[in-house]
Amino acid sequence: MGDQPDGAGRVRDPAATPELTVVPAPPAARDVENMKVSIDKDKCIASGGCVFAAPEVFDQDDDGIVVLLDGNPPENQRPRVTEAIDACPAAVIGLG
Amino acid sequence: MPARQPSSAWAEDVRVSHGKGARVLVVGASAAGFSAAAALRRRGHHGPITLLGAERHPPYDRPPLSKQYQTHGWDAERLGLATRERLAGLDLELRLGVRAAALDLSERVVEDDDGGRHRYDQLVIATGLVPRRLAALAGVPTLELRTLEDADRLKAALRPGSRLAVVGAGFVGLEGAATARRLGADVTVVEPVAHPLADRIGSRAATRLCRLHEANGVDLRCGSSVAGGRVDGDGTVLELSDGTELLADAVLVAVGASPSTGWLRDSGLDIIDGVRCDEYSRVAESVWAAGDVARWRHIGYGEWLRVEHRTNATEQGQQVAAGIHGELTPYVPVPFFWTDHYDVRVQLAGRYRDGLTETDVELPDRPGASVTLFHAGDELRAALAWNAPKELHRYRRELLARFAMERSVA
Ligand SMILES: Cc1cc2nc3c(=O)[nH]c(=O)nc-3n(C[C@H](O)[C@H](O)[C@H](O)COP(=O)(O)OP(=O)(O)OC[C@H]3O[C@@H](n4cnc5c(N)ncnc54)[C@H](O)[C@@H]3O)c2cc1C
Ligand code: SF4
Numbered sequence: 001m002g003d004q005p006d007g008a009g010r011v012r013d014p015a016a017t018p019e020l021t022v023v024p025a026p027p028a029a030r031d032v033e034n035m036k037v038s039i040d041k042d043k044c045i046a047s048g049g050c051v052f053a054a055p056e057v058f059d060q061d062d063d064g065i066v067v068l069l070d071g072n073p074p075e076n077q078r079p080r081v082t083e084a085i086d087a088c089p090a091a092v093i094g095l096g
Numbered sequence: 097m098p099a100r101q102p103s104s105a106w107a108e109d110v111r112v113s114h115g116k117g118a119r120v121l122v123v124g125a126s127a128a129g130f131s132a133a134a135a136l137r138r139r140g141h142h143g144p145i146t147l148l149g150a151e152r153h154p155p156y157d158r159p160p161l162s163k164q165y166q167t168h169g170w171d172a173e174r175l176g177l178a179t180r181e182r183l184a185g186l187d188l189e190l191r192l193g194v195r196a197a198a199l200d201l202s203e204r205v206v207e208d209d210d211g212g213r214h215r216y217d218q219l220v221i222a223t224g225l226v227p228r229r230l231a232a233l234a235g236v237p238t239l240e241l242r243t244l245e246d247a248d249r250l251k252a253a254l255r256p257g258s259r260l261a262v263v264g265a266g267f268v269g270l271e272g273a274a275t276a277r278r279l280g281a282d283v284t285v286v287e288p289v290a291h292p293l294a295d296r297i298g299s300r301a302a303t304r305l306c307r308l309h310e311a312n313g314v315d316l317r318c319g320s321s322v323a324g325g326r327v328d329g330d331g332t333v334l335e336l337s338d339g340t341e342l343l344a345d346a347v348l349v350a351v352g353a354s355p356s357t358g359w360l361r362d363s364g365l366d367i368i369d370g371v372r373c374d375e376y377s378r379v380a381e382s383v384w385a386a387g388d389v390a391r392w393r394h395i396g397y398g399e400w401l402r403v404e405h406r407t408n409a410t411e412q413g414q415q416v417a418a419g420i421h422g423e424l425t426p427y428v429p430v431p432f433f434w435t436d437h438y439d440v441r442v443q444l445a446g447r448y449r450d451g452l453t454e455t456d457v458e459l460p461d462r463p464g465a466s467v468t469l470f471h472a473g474d475e476l477r478a479a480l481a482w483n484a485p486k487e488l489h490r491y492r493r494e495l496l497a498r499f500a501m502e503r504s505v506a
Contacts (some may be wrong), residue, residue: 042164043174045434046441046485048492053464054261055436062462086134086414089127089407090175 004040034072038095041065049087055082058093066092110387115421117143121206121214123196124222124356125149127157127389127406130177131413132220132420137186139421145188148206148214148492150195150223153244154183159406161247162271163436165246166254166279170246196223199363201380218420221371221385222413225404228321236325236332241268253346256280261344263322263333265292267435269350270305273314274437281312284342285452286334288321298448301468301480305437312438353404355389370402373428377416384419386412396428396499397447405433428499430492434485443485445492446470459484468489 002004038056046064050057057077073081085093121137122129125147125241131146147156151394164170178186179378197209199219206214239250250272254260260276262269265287273283293302309316317336320415324335326368334342349483355368366372370391371379377392379385387409392401408431415427434443459465467487471480479491 010466016251040174042168043160045159047408047432047434048485048489049407062486063483064488067311082138086131086138087410089410090159095182 005040012088035069035078035081036072037068037073038094038096039066040094043090043092045090046091049089050093052082053084053087058084089092097449103209104358107161113463114200114461116141117318118144118217120420121216122147122221122222123206123359124220124224124387124389125151125155125190125192126387127155127177127225127409128389128413129220129222130155131410132222132362132384132386132416133188133413133415134178134186135417136420136490139417141417141421143217145186146191146214146216147188148191148196148208149150150193150196154178154180154192156244157406158242161244162268162275165247166275167250172504174243177442184376185339191283194393196359199360199365201363201365201383204382210456212253212474217382219383220382220416220420221379221389222409223356223359224388226356227349227353228351230322230351232322233325233334233347233349236327236347236425238263238332238349239274240306240349242353250346250348254279254281254362257282257344258262259331259343260284260346261286261342262334262348263287263334264350264352264392265289265306265318266332266350266352267293267296270309270347270437272348273349273433274312275307276313277314278438284321284344285309285314285316286336286342286364287316287318288337290319292318295440295450297480298442298454298468298470300444300454301482304482305440305442308437308440310406337349349352354367354404357389372400375428376419376424377412377427378424386416390428393458394428395426401431403429403431405431406431419497425501425504430499432492440483441481442483443488444478445488446476446495450481452477459487462487 004085037046044066052058057070057073061067122133133147136145155177157177178277187422196206198207202217226250227242241250242245254276257281259425260286262273266283274286276283291302306316312425321337322334331343331345332347355370357371360367370389371385371394372384373379373390375393375395377384388404391400396402409427430446432445434441444503448470453470455469457467465483467484468480476494479488481488
């Protein structure tokens with residue numbers, strides 16, 4: 001597991017998330033390399049399209065501007081994230 | 097029109113020309129065209145997809161051209177609808193700087209202005225709009241605002257103290273005015289209509305928007321039009337219908353735009369005010385249209401609509417992708433747009449029209465913000481948010497629910 005690249009490694013960083021030192025077995029979903037979602041907030045026009053497509057990954061603040069709830073969502077979110085990217089009218093969301 | 101019953105010979109052909117292996121040609125490589133192409137790939141399209149675009153740039157976004165691109169130091173790359181990596185991943189054949197010149201429906205071929213011929217199984221028309229010109233200003237140097245090059249020219253003209261005259265107080269003209277003020281230019285807006293935008297967002301919001309501009313130092317001259325103009329030294333003199341003259345260093349003409357359908361002139365298609373489509377955004381067998389150029393039958397409203405909003409380009413592009421894959425559902429969106437002026441973002445969901453009852457929703461925690469609802473009888477027809485994007489959602493959902501039935505009709 002130690003050779004898992006960043007996403008998985010970062011989540012299990014004991015300093016950052018102490019509770020994971022108590023539960024050593026990582027959740028199954030983290031065995032796969034997670035997606036890397038990025039946003040360019042300045043471009044967001046507050047349409048809400050992303051929240052509709054992938055509510056577990058995106059939210060909006062009081063001004064309607066996108067908030068990234070999970071920058072490394074599990075692979076099973078990929079269809080929704082891709083849908084959010086396609087639904088965004090301002091090309092805010094990136095997927096690495 | 098109802099889906100055509102395939103003849104048996106045609107049915108043979110249908111396996112290739114429909115579905116995920118079809119050769120798709122998209123004319124117009126901007127918001128609507130790119131949306132269709134991206135949605136096709138997301139749906140597993142493995143056939144070739146070609147984007148023919150008159151502009152030399154990879155697909156980019158227009159709304160920032162009158163906003164952040166001017167005021168926030170964005171570079172052209174930031175306007176991109178997709179990063180280079182994403183574009184590469186979509187495996188599209190991008191033919192940029194290539195202008196379609198003619199369409200032959202029976203041969204299924206689009207000819208470009210270099211004589212190149214592009215065959216298709218499925219064609220998407222997404223050629224958008226071209227700005228209107230003013231006959232009264234023929235021969236006078238003016239600026240317009242539709243493309244990246246236009247935006248760069250405007251950018252070069254906007255300096256602290258430079259005098260900008262804007263002709264037309266529509267959304268693009270007023271956004272341009274706000275931007276120019278922000279950059280320190282002196283701005284005069286000339287608009288023939290007494291109450292600009294009242295027919296689009298209601299007279300109260302329109303008045304509020306005009307006041308906002310005046311409070312920010314814009315000289316807004318409603319009820320006067322441009323009768324002529326001449327070059328005078330380094331500047332331009334606009335001759336107004338009220339007999340006054342206006343001296344400007346630069347003139348931005350923003351008097352609307354017309355569908356870019358010249359290339360379809362001899363195609364036999366109905367191109368009166370955009371390309372006419374049925375309720376599925378289908379123009380003819382294997383021909384579709386999306387975005388600003390498409391006029392389709394919205395069965396929810398029972399009217400022909402052509403919508404010049406950014407979100408419609410995305411949604412209709414996706415709708416067309418589904419149609420190409422054989423999933424025909426009527427296109428019944430609730431129109432939605434935003435427009436930004438100074439620190440105000442106005443959004444409208446639904447369709448405003450004169451004679452609707454207006455009510456204001458209290459937003460006690462948000463000073464200066466408001467939501468206005470427009471009803472016909474008990475029925476919500478539109479909702480306008482003034483710096484209240486999140487509050488708009490529930491009304492947008494309510495408006496969407498109205499067409500749930502129509503959306504499910506195949
Ligand atoms: C300055 C500005 C600000 C805006 N701000 C907002 C906003 O705040 N909110 C909002 O909702 N909407 C806004 N809009 C509207 C929004 O940008 C449009 O609705 C959207 O761009 C429509 O996309 P489209 O793909 O249908 O057409 P277009 O973006 O016009 O793209 C059409 C493309 O087709 C190409 N083309 C044309 N003819 C041919 C041909 N014969 N062959 C090949 N290619 C061809 C054109 O060069 C162009 O690249 C704004 C528009 C502008 C210009
Ligand atoms: S879809 Fe895009 S523009 Fe709309 S809220 Fe999400 S990130 Fe912002």
